[in-house]
Amino acid sequence: MSKPLDLERLTELVKESCEGLADVEPERILKATLKDLYNGVAMEEVRKCVVLAARTLIEKDPAYSFVTARAAARLAAPRGARRGSHASRHGDEVSPSTSRASSSTASRSAS
Numbered sequence: 530m531s532k533p534l535d536l537e538r539l540t541e542l543v544k545e546s547c548e549g550l551a552d553v554e555p556e557r558i559l560k561a562t563l564k565d566l567y568n569g570v571a572m573e574e575v576r577k578c579v580v581l582a583a584r585t586l587i588e589k590d591p592a593y594s595f596v597t598a599r600a601a602a603r604l605a606a607p608r609g610a611r612r613g614s615h616a617s618r619h620g621d622e623v624s625p626s627t628s629r630a631s632s633s634t635a636s637r638s639a640s
Contacts, residue, residue, distance in 0.1 A: 534566065534575070539559065539562070539575065539579070540555070540559060542576070542579060542600070542603065543555045543558050543559050543562070543579060543600075545599070545603075546558075546579070546583065546596045546599040546600045546603070547596050550592045550595055550596065551592075552590050552592045553586075553590065553592050553593055553595075553596055557582075557586060558579060558582045558583050558586070558596065559582075561582035561585065561586075562575070562578045562579050562582045565578045565581070565582070566578060573604075576600070576603070576604050577604065579600045580597055580600045580601050580604065583596040583597040583600055584597045
């Protein structure tokens, strides 16, 4: 059984990865991440999509390399070690279908 995508948690993960980086736009990463998701995608794949979305932006601004590294580090960290972790068990699936409409509500992190 798939669970709906926790857009709030996804937005939090992206914003945490962008913290303190003046020239990065979390909304761009969220938009790129959401376009690659599909119904029933595993939570680990959602996290990987964030890393890949940030990585594609490095050519536009090298600061995205820090975002990519931070997001990748969160993937590698033990689940309990993630700050504010709401991580799901491995194998949980999420459904992004209800979150696409609300993706435009993500706002730029005030840093």
